[in-house]
Amino acid sequence: MLTLLIRALIFLVSAFLGLVASDLLVPGFTLHWNDWWGIVLAVVIFAVLQSILAPWLLKITRRHANALIGGIGLLSTFVALLIAVLIPAAGIGIDGPVAWIIGTLVVWLITALASWLLPPLFLKKKVDERRG
Template identity: 65%
Template sequence: MITFLIRAAIFVVSAAIGLIAADLILEGFHIDWSNWWGFVLAVLIFAVIQSVLAPWVFTITRRHAPAMLGGIGIISTFVAILIVVLIPQAGLSISQPVAWLLAPVIVWVVTALATWLLPPLFIKKQVQERRAA
């Protein structure tokens, strides 16, 4: 159970890092920093939608367009960003067409790297705590 919670926290943190990276890199991608609760809402909604969409998009893609299986992460990231942008309280907006194209790629790459690099930090700490106990 603890491992599940750690993995969920890592996914939420990686989603936040990905959205922040897109905000810093892309001119047309905006996070409303004046409303921190909106950003937290955006991150949580994005993380939940992304975790639900990825398996669903995989199933649909495998069945109807197997050549696109490699792009599942980017497709589900795009859909998750689209849904979050449509929620007014989420504090996320995209104002340029280029940002619509590049934001999913940036968020996907950064999220993938974060979910790959963060677990050893937390799992190593958990292993050390168990050994000490």
């Protein structure tokens, strides 16, 4: 149970890092820092949607368009960002096609790297306990 909670926290942190990186690097991609609750909401909405959409889109792609399987992460990131932007209370805004494309790439890359690099840092002790 604790491992599941740590993994969920890692996914939320990776989503936050991806959104912040896009805010810092991509013109037209903005987090509304004056509304901290909106940013928390945007991170949670994005993380939950990403975790739901990725497996669902993978299943659909396997069935109907096998060649697109490699782009599932990007597609689910784009759709999750789109839905998060459409929710008025979420503290995120994306203006222009370049911001959408580059923002999606940056968020996807940072969340993928963080999801890969963070678990060994936080779960190493737990794995060592189980082995010992």
